[in-house]
Amino acid sequence: MTDSVVVREPAVRVRPHRIRVLCWIAAPVLVLLFTLLSIGLHGSTGSGQATFQRGDQFAMAGLGVLGAAVVLIFTRPRVEADSRGIRVRNLVGGYELPWDAVRGIRFNRGSAWASVELDDDELLPILALQVVDRERAVNGVRALRALHAAHQRSSGGSA
Numbered sequence: 001m002t003d004s005v006v007v008r009e010p011a012v013r014v015r016p017h018r019i020r021v022l023c024w025i026a027a028p029v030l031v032l033l034f035t036l037l038s039i040g041l042h043g044s045t046g047s048g049q050a051t052f053q054r055g056d057q058f059a060m061a062g063l064g065v066l067g068a069a070v071v072l073i074f075t076r077p078r079v080e081a082d083s084r085g086i087r088v089r090n091l092v093g094g095y096e097l098p099w100d101a102v103r104g105i106r107f108n109r110g111s112a113w114a115s116v117e118l119d120d121d122e123l124l125p126i127l128a129l130q131v132v133d134r135e136r137a138v139n140g141v142r143a144l145r146a147l148h149a150a151h152q153r154s155s156g157g158s159a
Contacts (some may be wrong), residue, residue, distance in 0.1 A: 015128055
């Protein structure tokens with residue numbers, strides 16, 4: 001008997017929109033800014049005997065690249081769901097949950113992002129569904145709620 005790879009197409013896939021656009025603009029700007037600053041680093045450091053060296057210029061440019069990488073971490077969040085469950089990837093880490101463990105999908109008024117409410121009253125954030133994305137986030141929450149409700153109907157669970 002051989003193992004086969006099962007590829008399943010998610011019924012819902014949502015990524016934040018506005019923060020991704022902002023980050024993809026800010027990251028190259030940071031690299032450019034720090035590169036320009038590194039070019040300007042030459043000569044004396046002020047009133048002392050020290051001078052800027054080539055290594056200082058490379059370090060400044062490297063800080064720009066590092067800053068851009070940190071900014072791009074904010075493009076990482078994603079949520080996918082299908083009939084089996086929900087998979088959430090946040091800034092650092094993520095989780096995969098079967099629908100049986102989920103009580104509901106919450107997006108309370110005043111919340112910055114949606115969250116998954118588990119049967120044990122724990123709330124797990126869904127950073128991919130952010131309030132700044134407005135209608136996109138609302139549509140994503142509705143789609144996740146519809147999948148959750150369909151699972152509960154098919155499994156005979158209570159809502």
